[in-house]
Amino acid sequence: MDDSTLVCPLPVNRHPLVTIAHGGGGRLMHQLIEQIFIPAFNNDHLTARHDGATLELGATRLAMTTDSYVVQPLFFPGGDIGSLAVNGTINDLAMCGAQPRWLSAAFIIEEGLPMEILGRVVQSMRSAALAAGVALVTGDTKVVERGKGDGIFINTTGIGLVDHALDIRPTSIRSGDAILLSGDLGRHAIAIMSAREGLSFESTVESDCAPLADTVRALLAAGIEIHCLRDLTRGGLASALVEIAEASRSSLTITESAISVSAQIRGACEILGLDPLCLANEGRFIAFIPRLQATQALDILKIASGGAMAAIIGQVGDPSPSPPVLLTTPLGTTRVIEMLSGEQLPRIC
C-alpha cells in the first residue's frame, strides 16, 4: 500500500447513499469497488480484480477469499444459507485454481432466531464442508437486536493451496482462447425467486449450488493450461464477461445458441422480465482455455456433476482499451452485452 495515493473519492454524486444495487454484482457495485475500496487498499492483490487473492509465502502459494451471505429465504430448493456459505467460498478459491483447505465462519444473528434454525444451518455447513474436504477451523458469533439484522448472516473466508505454476487471472487470457461454460444457467436465481415469491412451476427448480473445486482439479490434472476462471454468481454470465473483458482489456465474443438455459428457466425469465445472462448461479463457471485444449477441457466439464450442458460458448478477440463483449444471436445479428446496471434480484447469496 502507498499512503500517497488519493483515497476514497466519493462515487458519482448521483449516489450519495448506498443502494441495494450497490450490492448487486453489476455496474454500481463495480463503481463502489473501483472508487472506494481499490484506491483505499491499493495493492496488487486487489488490482488483479479477481475472486480472491493469491499470497506468496516463500515457495508456497495460498489463495484467500471472503464472502458474506445474506440470502433470503434462508432455506430454498436445492440448498440453504449454510451450504451456500460453504460452497460459495470454496468456489471462489477454486476460481483462483486453489485447492480449498480451511474455512472460517462468522455469524451475525438477529435476536430471536430460533435455535433450531441455527442448528439446521450449522448442520448444513458441516455436511457441505465434509463433502468438499475442507475444515472449518475458527469462528465468531455476534447477536444484534431485533430489526437490526435479518435472521442470520454468515461470512466465510477460505484459504486454499495453489499447487501448480499457472497464473489464473483475467490478465492471463490471450487472443484466441476458447470460453467454456460449465453448465446451464439460472437455476439458483430462479430457485430463490420461486421460494421467495411463492411461485410454482411444473417441477421444482432447484438451485445449482455445488462445490466446483473437484472439476477445476480435474482440468488441472489433465494438463489444461487454464488462463482464467470465474464463477457466475451475482450479476451472472453477463457481469463476469464484462468484468474479465475490462480487467484483461480483451474483447470477447459469445454465441447465444451455445448457452444452455432450460425451458423452465427461460419461461420463468419471460414471465418475470429477467435476463438469463444476468441471473446468479452458484455452481456454474466460465473457463478461458487455449483453443487447442478446448475440446479436451469440455469433455472434462461434461462428466462433472451438473455439467451435462457444458459448452464452448465463445472466444477471446483482440486487445482493446475499451473492449466490448459481443453476443451473436441465432439470427446472426450481434448485440453488446452490458454489465447489469441496477439490481435484478437482491439478496440472492
Next chain:
Amino acid sequence: MDDSTLVCPLPVNRHPLVTIAHGGGGRLMHQLIEQIFIPAFNNDHLTARHDGATLELGATRLAMTTDSYVVQPLFFPGGDIGSLAVNGTINDLAMCGAQPRWLSAAFIIEEGLPMEILGRVVQSMRSAALAAGVALVTGDTKVVERGKGDGIFINTTGIGLVDHALDIRPTSIRSGDAILLSGDLGRHAIAIMSAREGLSFESTVESDCAPLADTVRALLAAGIEIHCLRDLTRGGLASALVEIAEASRSSLTITESAISVSAQIRGACEILGLDPLCLANEGRFIAFIPRLQATQALDILKIASGGAMAAIIGQVGDPSPSPPVLLTTPLGTTRVIEMLSGEQLPRIC
C-alpha cells in the same frame, strides 16, 4: 471431522431463541459454542478453544482468525468500526503468537448508508492496516434492505505467520505461571457506552483500541516463553480467565489490587452498575509466562503503548477438573470470579 459425532444438540431448553446475551462473550455464548458449533465442526483447531486456529502447511505454521464487527455507534472516542475491525482481528492473530500479514474485509451495508460514512470507515481501515503493516487483500460487499441491517457490519479475517516453536494456547499453561495484564481495564466499553448514551465525563474516555502484535513480537524477541495469550474483548478479564481456566483445567488466582482501573472508569462503573472485570477492552491482553521470566516480561509490557499500568496480577494454581478463578480482595478475602452470564453492554465490537 468425524461424521459419526452426534451433532447440533440444541442448547438448554430454556433458550429456544437466540438472545442478545448469546453474543455477549459470557456463559451463554460459551454454551452456544460448546453445544452447537464445536460438535458440528469437531476438529482439533476448534477444540483448542483459542482465539484463532494454527494451521500447518509443511514446515510453515499459519494462524487464521475471523471476527465480525457490529459496534454501535460506528464512530466513538478513540476509534470507529473500521479501526476496530482491523485491530481486533490483528490482535486475535497476535494472541496466537502470529505476525499478522493479510486481511480480508467483507461489508454488509444497510441500504441508505451515506456513501461519506462508508468512505470514512474505509479510510480508517486503511490507516489501521498501514500502521500495523498488514495488507488488505480481498473483499466482499453485500447490501441489505433498510431495517434489515444497521448501517454497516464488517467482517475481517486474518492470516498471520507463526515463526517460532512455541505452542501458545490454554493447554500450554503450567502450575506456577505468572499472569500478566498489559494495561488498565475498561476504556473501550466506557467509551462506547458514553458515545451511545450521551454520557459525559470530566475528560473524554477514549477507547484503548490498538494493535497488540508488536508488543507480542517484543516478548518473543526477548526470548519470553509465552504459554498463553488472550485479549480482553467481550466478557472482559473475567470471561477470559474463566475460559482459560476451563480449557486448561487449571485454577487461577488473581489479586484485585494489582488490576489497574482508572478512577474515571471506576466511577462510571459505579454509576452504571458495571463490573470493570467484565468490561470489553480492545487493546489489552493477559499473558501466561513462566514465573522466572515474569519481571522481564513486565518490563516489556510497561514500555509498550498503553502499557504504563501493566502488572503481574496473579498466578496459575494446581490442575483441577472444575478449576475456580479466585480473586483476592484488598481486605484479604477471596471471591470466585464467574463468567458474565447475561450481557452488560451489547454491540461493543
